[in-house]
Amino acid sequence: MMNEQRKKIHPHKFTLWVAIGSILMMFAGLTSAYIVKRNQASWMMLEIPVLFWYSTITILLSSATVYMALQKLKQREMVAYRSWLATTAVLGVLFLVLQIAGFMKFGELDIRLVGAGSNASYSFLLAISGLHGLHVLGGVVALVVIAIRALSTTNRNYSTIPLEITATYWHFVDILWIYLFIFFNWMK
Amino acid sequence: MSSETITHGHAAVQTVAHAHDEHGHDHHHEESFLTKYIFSTDHKMIGKQFLITGMIWAIIGGLFSVLFRLQLGYPEMSFPILEDLFGKWAAGGRITNEFYYALVTMHGTILVFFVLTAGLSGTFANILIPLQIGARDMASGFLNMLSYWFFFLASVVMFASLFLQTGPASGGWTVYPPLSALGQANEGSKLGMDFWLISMALFIVSSLLGGLNYISTILNLRTKGMSMTRMPLTMWAIFFTAVLGVLSFPVLLSGAVLLLFDRNLGTSFYLSEIVVKGEILPNEGGSAILFQHLFWFLGHPEVYIILLPAMGMVSEILSVNSRKPIFGYLAMVGSLFAICILAFLVWAHHMFVTGLNPFLGAFFVLLTLLIAVPSAIKVFNWITTIWRGNIRFTPGMLFAIGFVSLFISGGLTGIFLGNSTLDIHLHDTYFVVAHFHIVMGVASFFGMFAGVYHWFPKMYGRYLNNTMANIHFWVTFVGAYLIFWPMHYQGLAGLPRRYTDFSNWQSFNQFSDMNRFISTVAMVVFAVQLLFVFNFFYSIFKGRKVKTQNPWGANTLEWTTPINPGHGNWPGDIPEVHRWAYDYGKDGREFIPQTEPVGENESAH
Numbered sequence: 001m002m003n004e005q006r007k008k009i010h011p012h013k014f015t016l017w018v019a020i021g022s023i024l025m026m027f028a029g030l031t032s033a034y035i036v037k038r039n040q041a042s043w044m045m046l047e048i049p050v051l052f053w054y055s056t057i058t059i060l061l062s063s064a065t066v067y068m069a070l071q072k073l074k075q076r077e078m079v080a081y082r083s084w085l086a087t088t089a090v091l092g093v094l095f096l097v098l099q100i101a102g103f104m105k106f107g108e109l110d111i112r113l114v115g116a117g118s119n120a121s122y123s124f125l126l127a128i129s130g131l132h133g134l135h136v137l138g139g140v141v142a143l144v145v146i147a148i149r150a151l152s153t154t155n156r157n158y159s160t161i162p163l164e165i166t167a168t169y170w171h172f173v174d175i176l177w178i179y180l181f182i183f184f185n186w187m188k
Numbered sequence: 189m190s191s192e193t194i195t196h197g198h199a200a201v202q203t204v205a206h207a208h209d210e211h212g213h214d215h216h217h218e219e220s221f222l223t224k225y226i227f228s229t230d231h232k233m234i235g236k237q238f239l240i241t242g243m244i245w246a247i248i249g250g251l252f253s254v255l256f257r258l259q260l261g262y263p264e265m266s267f268p269i270l271e272d273l274f275g276k277w278a279a280g281g282r283i284t285n286e287f288y289y290a291l292v293t294m295h296g297t298i299l300v301f302f303v304l305t306a307g308l309s310g311t312f313a314n315i316l317i318p319l320q321i322g323a324r325d326m327a328s329g330f331l332n333m334l335s336y337w338f339f340f341l342a343s344v345v346m347f348a349s350l351f352l353q354t355g356p357a358s359g360g361w362t363v364y365p366p367l368s369a370l371g372q373a374n375e376g377s378k379l380g381m382d383f384w385l386i387s388m389a390l391f392i393v394s395s396l397l398g399g400l401n402y403i404s405t406i407l408n409l410r411t412k413g414m415s416m417t418r419m420p421l422t423m424w425a426i427f428f429t430a431v432l433g434v435l436s437f438p439v440l441l442s443g444a445v446l447l448l449f450d451r452n453l454g455t456s457f458y459l460s461e462i463v464v465k466g467e468i469l470p471n472e473g474g475s476a477i478l479f480q481h482l483f484w485f486l487g488h489p490e491v492y493i494i495l496l497p498a499m500g501m502v503s504e505i506l507s508v509n510s511r512k513p514i515f516g517y518l519a520m521v522g523s524l525f526a527i528c529i530l531a532f533l534v535w536a537h538h539m540f541v542t543g544l545n546p547f548l549g550a551f552f553v554l555l556t557l558l559i560a561v562p563s564a565i566k567v568f569n570w571i572t573t574i575w576r577g578n579i580r581f582t583p584g585m586l587f588a589i590g591f592v593s594l595f596i597s598g599g600l601t602g603i604f605l606g607n608s609t610l611d612i613h614l615h616d617t618y619f620v621v622a623h624f625h626i627v628m629g630v631a632s633f634f635g636m637f638a639g640v641y642h643w644f645p646k647m648y649g650r651y652l653n654n655t656m657a658n659i660h661f662w663v664t665f666v667g668a669y670l671i672f673w674p675m676h677y678q679g680l681a682g683l684p685r686r687y688t689d690f691s692n693w694q695s696f697n698q699f700s701d702m703n704r705f706i707s708t709v710a711m712v713v714f715a716v717q718l719l720f721v722f723n724f725f726y727s728i729f730k731g732r733k734v735k736t737q738n739p740w741g742a743n744t745l746e747w748t749t750p751i752n753p754g755h756g757n758w759p760g761d762i763p764e765v766h767r768w769a770y771d772y773g774k775d776g777r778e779f780i781p782q783t784e785p786v787g788e789n790e791s792a793h
Contacts, residue, residue: 011327026438042473114453116470123455
């Protein structure tokens with residue numbers, strides 16, 4: 001029975017794919033709400049600050065680095081693996097910082113995201129990007145947990161499954177952001 | 189044991205791996221009270237945790253309905269004890285309007301989500317999946333444990349909201365904005381509403397973690413020989429339920445997040461041009477209909493999330509106790525699939541009169557009426573399954589037959605309500621109340637009771653008391669019809685929902701006797717549910733002991749485990765499966781378990 005199972009996808013990986021489907025439904029719900037609202041009265045055109053381009057590039061890079069980390073782990077090059085892993089986590093944090101900085105810019109431009117005088121278009125941008133940011137934060141936490149495990153001297157562990165799962169998730173939040181970014185630029 | 193699993197280095201997986209280990213040698217792993225009963229990763233214990241938490245909620249939610257039925261049935265009377273218990277909420281011994289709305293809202297929320305979603309699919313998905321597909325535990329015991337504890341946290345927050353000074357949420361279980369978005373509009377839209385949203389967010393996380401696990405367990409951990417088409421129908425039903433939940437709950441979460449923004453950050457997703465108590469609000473450009481779309485995109489699948497597990501268990505129980513194979517197994521699976529698809533395409537029939545484009549409504553009428561097709565297939569197959577069967581009227585069987593009866597009665601009125609033109613007259617009347625209570629509420633409860641009576645011997649190694657069970661069934665069954673049948677007439681006559689008192693209303697005070705009758709029956713039925721609760725806990729400790737491994741003579745795998753299975757379910761190897769689950773009355777044999785190889789001279793099915 002176990003041999004038969006080996007041919008199949010690892011159950012945890014499978015669970016992640018179902019979870020990705022679930023997360024996609026949430027963002028599908030939000031972006032369709034955005035489309036519905038866009039066709040209604042008093043809708044403001046979105047102005048996307050240039051900082052969001054930088055954060056987009058950052059998250060794209062981080063996908064490449066997590067790929068490198070996984071390759072190095074598979075080749076058992078543990079020093080390189082750890083540094084690629086750390087780079088990915090740092091890039092993830094950098095992405096979040098750039099996103100927050102991007103939203104600060106709206107304050108300088110005197111555009112209200114929330115509260116009286118706010119327009120739903122910008123509130124949507126904040127709510128959707130904010131929820132995406134929370135998902136990136138979850139990925140960063142997973143990376144940090146794996147990094148701490150990798151540094152442990154008592155527990156030598158060469159299983160690639162946890163990192164494979166995290167990497168898949170990481171690529172997913174990356175692609176999700178690209179989708180949202182294109183969506184916001186194209187749908188304005 | 190695969191080395192791959194061991195090297196996971198993941199606490200949760202290690203527990204599962206350990207369970208895998210246990211069968212090889214007879215060593216018994218010491219479990220403390222905490223790991224066995226509280227933070228358990230054993231699917232059977234988690235299922236029982238869901239069941240008992242759900243039962244506590246059912247008592248609370250049921251009690252709320254007794255309280256507001258007291259108001260509806262006896263609007264002119266005052267009950268000083270209510271003032272003693274609830275203070276200002278029942279000033280002068282009469283239930284105030286705010287309290288009435290809070291009770292109705294909490295009754296709906298508790299029974300739809302906490303009892304019939306978590307309590308029903310949480311319980312039976314957990315207990316039955318590994319036992320019926322032949323697995324030692326869920327794909328991830330740890331996620332499974334988290335799923336229960338998120339449900340527990342959601343329960344704590346919702347329970348706490350009952351004790352807030354401004355009361356719990358009271359804008360209806362659908363929490364439509366703008367009422368739910370504006371704290372100044374209503375006492376129940378103040379802190380109670382925030383508690384409601386936080387509790388529901390936790391609840392959604394719990395459902396998602398559970399659903400992910402159910403799907404990946406059913407697809408990945410079936411024992412040798414258990415192909416998808418050999419699975420009992422309970423497994424198919426739970427599988428489709430989990431798919432519905434995983435795809436629709438996130439959309440509710442997105443709707444709830446936007447509502448939290450509108451409530452606390454002054455955004456205008458749902459709000460536009462509103463005046464509350466003379467104050468003009470600055471919000472502009474929002475759309476209340478948007479929330480309804482997001483809510484009902486979950487809300488309608490939710491109906492099937494509640495109903496499908498009941499359908500699956502009923503199919504299994506009817507077949508076992510008729511000693512006949514299920515009629516049309518593949519048609520049953522196909523109709524479950526069809527219901528699952530249609531569930532996502534009919535949500536706007538809840539919005540026929542809320543401002544939806546009537547032209548758009550026409551499509552939703554068509555899709556809604558299409559649901560009658562798979563539903564009719566299922567009813568036909570259930571009846572043909574028991575047709576000329578060798579029926580054993582066990583309590584589980586009684587409740588399963590009761591389910592079919594209620595599903596037909598409640599389903600037929602769905603055809604009325606699915607027509608947008610008829611809905612103009614019938615919406616927001618007691619006709620709607622009668623329809624959804626019978627088809628979704630009471631029918632699913634019957635499915636749940638059937639499941640509890642049928643699998644109680646597997647859960648606790650004892651039987652429930654039959655006399656109490658029979659009283660429970662007959663009073664509940666007759667009572668359900670006595671409560672909800674008259675409501676159809678009231679609704680056709682136009683009696684609106686959500687009113688606390690009809691006595692000063694000339695058109696409707698003719699119904700005061702009928703209302704009193706309904707309320708009285710409701711109290712009797714509620715009392716009988718307490719008898720069931722007593723039976724349940726009494727029988728855990730004092731019930732008649734199960735002496736044989738397979739007390740119902742059933743074919744499915746759970747009856748090949750020891751009477752009280754440990755963590756890991758089978759002491760030796762997991763049995764191999766050679767046939768489908770419904771070989772009853774075949775070749776002169778009463779039943780042939782799934783584990784028996786197909787004989788040479790056996791007739792094909």
